[in-house]
């Protein structure tokens with residue numbers, strides 16, 4: 205009897221311990237940011253954040269492309285995000301300071317956006333965690349980026365588990381059939397519009 209209880213207790217303990225341990229791994233920031241790991245073009249596959257209005261704003265985007273490129277200064281990376289709304293392409297450019305495994309958007313006093321790249325087992329994905337603090341929005345955001353437009357089911361499940369660990373809502377899934385915008389803003393083109401970055405952040409007005 206004692207043995208059965210001991211085993212039952214052990215099982216209970218291991219069950220209650222497994223979730224936090226899995227979450228610890230899933231929410232682990234990457235040890236180091238190797239610029240070549242995240243340089244280049246990425247498509248947003250899914251995203252979630254604990255701010256309703258911004259989540260709704262994310263749903264309105266047909267596609268989101270993100271570019272990281274190293275600048276002349278090693279600790280600075282330039283970040284360009286291109287949001288598609290129907291025929292409109294919105295280009296947002298930021299400089300990001302990288303320190304260890306975390307980064308900060310260099311936007312002066314307009315808002316605070318810091319974050320980290322998290323663990324992912326998907327070979328051509330990035331999982332990006334953002335902490336946004338501004339007058340209008342305080343949120344934790346998590347984004348799944350990939351070189352592909354769609355990821356495998358098990359890769360998506362891992363991202364969903366990451367969201368659950370951080371108590372974030374069911375993600376907005378981007379429609380992979382919607383075109384990505386071209387890389388550079390063609391300012392003469394009637395279908396392209398550049399919106400000043402003061403008016404919006406990546407997923408919603410953060411200021």
Ligand SMILES: *[C@@H]1O[C@H](CO)[C@@H](O)[C@H](O)[C@H]1NC(C)=O
Nearest residue numbers: 254255256257258259260373
């Ligand atoms: C967020 O949106 C959901 C669904 O639209 C709604 O049920 C919920 O009450 C909203 N929460 C807040 C805090 O507005």
Ligand SMILES: *[C@@H]1O[C@H](CO)[C@@H](O)[C@H](O)[C@H]1NC(C)=O
Nearest residue numbers: 239240243273274275276277
């Ligand atoms: C980015 O880094 C690579 C390798 O470190 C270097 O060859 C390249 O010139 C850099 N690009 C810019 C724009 O600095």
Ligand SMILES: *[C@@H]1O[C@H](CO)[C@@H](O)[C@H](O)[C@H]1NC(C)=O
Nearest residue numbers: 275280282297298299310401
């Ligand atoms: C990024 O940094 C470079 C070099 O310091 C600067 O020329 C550029 O204007 C900055 N871009 C933005 C969007 O702040």
Ligand SMILES: *[C@@H]1O[C@H](CO)[C@@H](O)[C@H](O)[C@H]1NC(C)=O
Nearest residue numbers: 313314315316337338339411
């Ligand atoms: C950003 O953070 C700094 C330091 O914590 C604070 O002084 C500043 O007011 C913050 N800005 C906004 C817009 O929240």
